[in-house]
Amino acid sequence: MVERTRFDEADCPVARSVDAVGDWWSLLIVRDAFDGSRRFGEFQRSLGVAKNILSARLKSLVDHGILRTKPAGAHHEYLLTPKGEALFPVIVALRQWGESFTFTPDEPHSQLLDRRNHKPLRPLKVLASDGRPVKPADTVVHKLT
Amino acid sequence: MVERTRFDEADCPVARSVDAVGDWWSLLIVRDAFDGSRRFGEFQRSLGVAKNILSARLKSLVDHGILRTKPAGAHHEYLLTPKGEALFPVIVALRQWGESFTFTPDEPHSQLLDRRNHKPLRPLKVLASDGRPVKPADTVVHKLT
Numbered sequence: 001m002v003e004r005t006r007f008d009e010a011d012c013p014v015a016r017s018v019d020a021v022g023d024w025w026s027l028l029i030v031r032d033a034f035d036g037s038r039r040f041g042e043f044q045r046s047l048g049v050a051k052n053i054l055s056a057r058l059k060s061l062v063d064h065g066i067l068r069t070k071p072a073g074a075h076h077e078y079l080l081t082p083k084g085e086a087l088f089p090v091i092v093a094l095r096q097w098g099e100s101f102t103f104t105p106d107e108p109h110s111q112l113l114d115r116r117n118h119k120p121l122r123p124l125k126v127l128a129s130d131g132r133p134v135k136p137a138d139t140v141v142h143k144l145t
Numbered sequence: 146m147v148e149r150t151r152f153d154e155a156d157c158p159v160a161r162s163v164d165a166v167g168d169w170w171s172l173l174i175v176r177d178a179f180d181g182s183r184r185f186g187e188f189q190r191s192l193g194v195a196k197n198i199l200s201a202r203l204k205s206l207v208d209h210g211i212l213r214t215k216p217a218g219a220h221h222e223y224l225l226t227p228k229g230e231a232l233f234p235v236i237v238a239l240r241q242w243g244e245s246f247t248f249t250p251d252e253p254h255s256q257l258l259d260r261r262n263h264k265p266l267r268p269l270k271v272l273a274s275d276g277r278p279v280k281p282a283d284t285v286v287h288k289l290t
Binding site: 116 | 152153156157158159160161162163164165168169172173176179180210225228230231232233234235236237238239240241242243244245246247248253254255256257258259260261262263264265266267269270271272273274276279280281282283284285286287288289
């Protein structure tokens with residue numbers, strides 16, 4: 001297995017997030033947890049991933065406090081912690097970008113809908129402290145020296 | 146090198162985004178492009194990544210229409226396309242989550258600030274079509290059958 005570079009001591013929160021979440025499999029596990037998957041078998045069926053890979057990713061997500069285990073009969077379930085639930089905007093941002101740029105206009109895709117009225121959500125907007133929409137060029141990264 | 150599972154025919158926009166962006170290196174390249182990096186050497190210094198890995202990731206980002214190349218003297222620069230710029234909410238979401246959960250309170254980190262007044266941006270909010278804030282439990286994924 002390829003040794004992954006660690007970003008857990010980076011001073012950039014993006015890099016640390018990347019390190020904590022792990023890899024794309026882990027992000028798709030988190031997506032499935034938001035969609036209601038709880039059991040090992042549910043994640044496996046959804047992702048079609050090898051058991052050893054799924055085990056390792058679930059363990060890492062538990063170790064990072066993103067998922068927690070809960071006994072359920074002879075097995076256990078994996079539930080999002082508050083830290084895991086807080087990844088919701090990350091998943092929504094990836095979903096909305098994917099909807100805009102990775103499907104042809106006539107190509108169907110799964111949709112994230114408001115449970116109350118089954119309408120799509122609003123596109124995420126990056127806003128300044130005063131509520132003004134900001135583009136990347138309107139922002140500056142203050143790096144530590 | 147480990148063969149990466151492809152998600153480019155998935156019907157989930159999250160999975161397709163993950164496929165198009167590539168891997169964490171690619172996401173950190175996009176982050177650096179937002180922060181103003183343009184030249185191969187700039188990305189390399191920022192990321193401390195091997196040249197062959199960086200070359201492959203830059204090429205993939207260009208192939209996916211996220212970056213474009215622009216001649217600049219004897220070399221060329223890598224610039225975000227509109228598709229790449231649209232990843233801004235993804236980067237901001239990862240950054241804000243990282244700020245909240247991956248640093249101790251007294252641990253300094255880089256900050257993304259409003260260029261105009263040097264204040265932090267607002268936390269991203271997931272909103273329903275009528276502007277109501279929604280939590281994960283307020284949403285439902287409509288899957289294709």
